[in-house]
Amino acid sequence: MKKKSWMLLLTLVLVIGTVLAGCGSAEETATTDSGNTTEQGTTDNGTAAEPAATDANLAADQTLHLNLSAEPPTLDPAQAQDSQANTALRFMYEGLATIDADGNPAPGAAESWDVSEDGLTYTFHMREGATWSNGDPVTANDFVFAWERVLSPETVPAPVYAYQLYYINGAEDFNTGKTTDFSKVGVKAVDEKTLEVTLTNPTPYFLGLTSFYTYYPVHKASVEASDAWAADPSTMVTNGPFTLTTWTPGSELSWTKNDKYWDAANIKLTNVTASVVNSGATETASYQGGEIDYAGAPTGEIPTDQIQPLSQQLPDEFKLTDIASTYYYEFNTKAKPFDNVKIRKAFAMAIDRQSLIDNVTKAGQTPAFGFVPTSIAGLNNQSFRDTHPDSEYFKEDAAQAKQLLEEGMKEEGYTTLPPVTLLYNTSENHQKLALAIADMWKKNLGVDIQTKNEEWSVFLESRKTGNFQVARAGWSADYNDPMTYMDMFVSGGGNNNTGYADPAYDKLIDEAYKGGNDLEKRMQDMADAEKMLIQDNMVIMPVYYYTQASLTKPYLKGVTTDFSGAINFTRAYLEEH
Template sequence: MKRRTMFVLLALMLSVSTLLSACASSTTPEANKPTETQKPNNETKTDPPTETAVKQEFRFNIGTEPPSLDPGLAQDVTSSTILSATFEGLTSTDKDSKVIPGVAEKWDISPDGKKYTFTLRQNAKWSNGDPVTAHDFEYAWKRVLDPTLPQTSPYNYQLYYIKNGEAYFTKKITDPNQIGVKATSDYTLEVELEDPTPYFLDLTAFATYFPIHKSAKNNPAWANEANTLISNGPFKVSSWAHSSQIEFVPNEHYHKRDEIKLTKVTAVMIEDTNAILNMYETNALDYIGPPTNGGIPSEQIPILQQTKKDEIAIKPLAASYYYLFNNKQKPFDNKKIRKALALSINRQLITEKITLSGQKPAFGIVPPGINIVNDEYRNQVDGNFFKEDVAEAQKLLAEGLKESGLDKMPEFTLIYNTNDLHKKVGQAVADMWKQNLNIDVKLQNIEWTVFLDQRSALDYEVARAGWNPDYNDPVTFLDLYTTGSGNNDIGFSNKKYDDLVKAAKKEVDLVKRRDLLASAEKILIEEEMAILPIYYNATAQLLKPNIKNIYVDPLANFHFARGYVE
């Protein structure tokens, strides 16, 4: 590791100290102050610590401002990391990503698998003390499906499993009472599905299925500031200095408050990986790792494996890293050109020389670690949908350019969000395209929220992407690119693909269902190369030895809610 001078290190430590002290509270506009009917989030009352008590505080980095802390609108890993600690769904998940009770203490499933009856625990409360009721869930789910809202949810398709969910959002029906979710009492929620869905309980642990407090009805900006953000999870947001840091304290009304040991959690927003590592080494941070993928400078990982053996951990993630093609824009609307770009890069070189955290070359989109038919999907379905071949890539490029009426591949821009690793991978891929295909590529670094907006608007040519699963099933990767999906940010539309994914969602025979999904993946990657797979992800993380029960689960979700300091 390259060491800075003592002067630079001292300056950094002073700046960090200033950051953490100056941003202790957020300034809230007058319009966002709580109304009489909306109780504010008061600070948790705790006994003063004794002189010998261990300070139960945890500090980590989320890299950037979360685009949205509204569960109905959130779509990114930064936002979901915060939401998983501040909200709770009907179900939750354990260390092994297995479903456990959340707000629902029990549930019954009809013999045909299409009707779920959830019984909510009566001691579940919002952070302002209001009871969490079945009506809060019904309101939240119907809100996600409401086509008249100014901003629609990118994840509305995740509620299409519910009877008439899709029909309501697409305005085929207009009566929200026809949607298959109903609070039959304050603590009973009945849900009717279109078809049996084996992973529906996993879905109810996902952010889009979280409840929303009734105060949101009168304040569209309720999730934008700390003192109007009412949540129901283990923690609540106590202060929010935008683009700087977010602080959390325990929700004193949480139904399992006795399990929450940390008294304060601070999430800072720093994108420079060298600064992040320096903060960890000077004890200004307790953890580096997901959700800021690439949070440790990759070139430092081999050194840290020697110098911090007890603090560093490298583990695979059930996640994929890839590039998006704007399938609607020339010349990327030509699949031969897309294939040429995919076949001409050396993934092994990228994982061995650049990422250095155990990533594996990817030739499909569904990663190892995703299960189906009681085993990993990748153990059952060959994921080698194409082979790297520079000569074939050159041939396909020439054919694709001719079909597109072009003599030469025009220079294009590859966009990525701010992160040293994304930049390094982008530089390597651009060099390979130049060397192997004589293509000139410009790299453009864009701030996270703007980056997501540009992708959603198809305002790009080629863009970096990655996907962590929402639940443990291959469809969480494959339904992204069905026609009309709120997360289909490549403009891809293929009826056969849509039909296969739709059929898989209805199929109750697990083997037939697996084969349908495998056929869909083949169309997406082998036949169309609608995206460009690069690697199956892994992570390197640093955690102080005295911090316990902080972990990344098998589905790449970061959990700190039940951590503690030893």
């Protein structure tokens, strides 16, 4: 078979084509409730798609009011790495493909594509009439320029998500400096309306990846005109449904409908405003007071002690859903005392996850003993966790944890453990959990833990530069396949903040990349890698698989949430109320 049908069939069989804002999350994020059974994606947290808006029921004022619990560290698609930036960038940019309300890849900046018989060559046909917000046509060259910028070793700071383009033939060699000739990378503009992409290996979820922000195009003239182009609304030229109107740091962002967007007729919102308030209590109060139309994850948070009351008080507005996302702590394996694997294991085994869920987070999460969430697809329409249970990796056992700690301290020559600081990003919910875990470590291991919080952008930088011992982390799926979790920890990986580097692990991931249509071997390679990551080395300490709590006003329609918890407001609209 050829053309789109080949790829779409594989995508449906593997149930993996949906790309979300995987990436690190500032707040609570969710998966498609209840382990997402291997469905690709859902609409409105699991409900059926809503009927299209009609002019008769639209509110006169189509201004959507939101809150962001953290300011996006950047609005440069090449530098983005978190859920806040993902939400903002979705308003402003569009990739070759988008993700439709059913979670499937759909035409975006490309109106169609062909796929070769061997699954290696994609030919994208650019959409007629697609323009940038300044009126310039969107061309194949815009994607070539953007992708070269992501991969170029000269881009500063180095994009942490460059590895998401390694599926493209020659991309890794160019990014790592093995070649300086970008023409050897498998992406070229055949002409202004045709983009040809050649992959290293068949990748059934590649179409979904082209909707991810690292694959977005950028406007070459604007980028080259100013180093600060992505921080100033007046210099930001975009190709999505909205343009950034204002950005008041620490206070507010706002967007206006882009009338030059190719599908502007189906964009009902005229304006979007987002306050930046890092308080779940304030955000929830603003929602209840009618100041914002949506509250909770993934853009903000609802305080844990309000989840139960709100679910009872506002049953038609409150939603609690499972999502493909994992809450964990990551150890800096190069920093004392966590350069000792026995000490890392002791800390992971010395907490009671179910107790944390019942008494602290209070949102029905599932205790995690692995990294890949229950909702990520595996073989034969089963969850990856069904065929590779995480219960085999380690057990909670305070007595054994204490023994391992003593053995690790003896190996390192410690009579007392060096001071330990637990780092988390500013958030009421993260603080509650950090204090509870620190208390468990004190009780079960006899160690005193200092806790420290940092604002989101500072926190990301601390993790990136290794300026931590143990830090809170969260990861949402970028696509529905275990690889979106497992390739994070390859040696030198852009999102690998732990310092972990193991050639044996790298080999397993490389073999999984090359697995092609040998699905059973691919899954086994990734399961072996996860075992190495956690059971053998305890590079990270899994805590739970997320749920996502949110509040949506009854008059706000057309909001879609995919299996990873990423949210899309671009086709939303407000009814009369």
